[in-house]
Amino acid sequence: MSFGTGIWSNFSKRSTSLTVSSNKIKQGLLNAGLPFGPATLRKRSSRIKYSPPIGLSTVYPLAYEILELESTQIYKILSRQANELSMEQKEELLVRAEYHNPEVVFKSHFQTNSLDRTQPVYRRYLREKWENHDKMLLMQRLESLHAIPDTLSTLDPRCDVVLRFPHNNVHTTVEPGQLLSSNVTKKPPSLEVVEFDPIPDDLYTVLIVNPDTPDLENDTFSTTLHWALRNVPLSSSDISIDALKLQECPERELVSYLPPVPDKNAPVNRLVVWVFRQNQKELTDSEVAREFFDIRGFVAQHSLTAVGAHIWRSGWDRNVPNVRDMYGLPKGRVFHRVRR
Template identity: 55%
Template sequence: MSLSKGIWSTFNRRSPSLALRNKKLQKALLSPNLPEGPFSLKKRSSKIRYISPTGMDEIYPLAYQFLEKQSADVYKKIENMEKKCNVEQSDELKRTLTKLQVEAEENNPEVVYNAMFGSNLVDRTQPVYRHYLEQKWKDYGRMLIMQRLESLAVIPDTLPTLEPQVEVKMKFPCNNVERWIEPGDILSSNVTSRPPMLEVIEFEECKRGLYTVLVVDPDSPDVENDSYSTTLHWGLKNVELSNQDGIIDARKLVKNPDCEFASYLAPTPEKNTGKHRFSVWIFRQKKEIDGFREPVGRERFDIRKFTADNELHAVGAHVWRSIWDRNVNNVRKMYGMGEGRVFAREKV
């Protein structure tokens, strides 16, 4: 019994990104009896020994046809809904349309496979892929970032709270660190000597959005007040992001240098000041920011006042930690920062 050639096999109204690119994998995934064995098995001997579960030849095509028929019915609803959206253009209609687009594809085996095993390469302009990415993030990533922000007291030492709406990923490729940094990781000053690459993953439809990025250190020693103050280490505004392009890196900033209102100041914790928390905050902008009400200074940076004055809404965050190490002096020389201070445990 073979699979039907219905809505999931046509791309006149559907994006080609909803299908598997690898034809051999596609054939293996959609073949009930797997005549050549599972694609995941590499050895020919293992493929030959493979026996399909009893009844799979009959059940799989029937299940596929049933789900595909449901999808076709939903696409008919979508067609009618799109006509209404063209007339009314209401937010409620758009949200309903997005839900239907997810419903039409969420049981498609090819879509499910792409979402599970190729999530870094999926087409984020498709609502169903954003749906699966958001589910995966809510199951782990969102809880992890909130746990780190709260346990490290980044909340409330920087901003009072956060309701995460986007996933923020970070790495330092300029320093040959290609792995994604887990929130709260302790990084060498050599690793963080150049700006990070950030990826902001929006789960809502976003064709063009403007964002502000702030990297702050709330653990800068304030000797005069025998306390700590916040230092601004990086400031970006009017960064244009979308579902298709959520990357913030050096190449993008070269094309639009006006985005950077505070150049990257490499973290160089001074000796005996303990671990410093470098928090990355992502804000959605209501409108383009031409200038600021007050001059932006690095030292004693009031992040709460800054965000309130510029009507910025925090939607995501990340954090890493650094402590004084042998690379600090070299990094300070690289940026012309002079010798760092050495703090004693007791007042002299």
């Protein structure tokens, strides 16, 4: 079988992001014989040794033809009933039309960083991957570290929140619950909010809170607001929140970033990132108290809907005094086993 001539090879009405850019990989996906071996095998010796499963060269073209024919029928339905279908029905049909496309399947599994999130089928694959691992990991960390209910009572995650810190020009993804040094978290993080549902361009609020600030007068802990962003526009094609976007509209930063600088011998601090979808057009608050922050009251006051979260931990280390000096913060406290 060679390159197809059906709907999966026609890009007059389909996005070119649904095809693989590499001709060698595409040839391997559309040719079960592979006389020169799969292009995904880097070593030439491995490609030479490769032999396809018995019967694949016969079955694969037939399966491809059947699936492509089903896709053609679905696109015909979309074309005939475009005005009668709801957005959810169109979304589901677009997913069914491309879900078994070999090129789409390959990109969804091996080129996830370059997927076009405006395409429903890619969002479906991203959702399945997220629900099979990252969503469960996030909820396990939020609950085992008691960020739920210490900050908000619960969460039904609807989007994936990817957290990175620009440390030494290396943007490494932070795993939920990871313990980070003060040298890594001294600058504001960048976020990616990956929505899986077809939504219009919305505005979002982001809060980073620390529920582990010692309150000695009341012999308890209080919540500190470390960062607050408001009215941040996001969409399927624009999912990032970073320093560049905030420089363009500085009024989106309601409370400036304060890096975690835990006191010596104090418990490890939990920094909880909450992402909210705004139900009203814009938040107009001009002042919000950083200390003794009431996150539940803030959420209720502005009718915010929590759609995602993240968490990391921070403890005292030898670099904390340097970070305090960088931000003009007072000298930290030192706690002892016996209160002095």
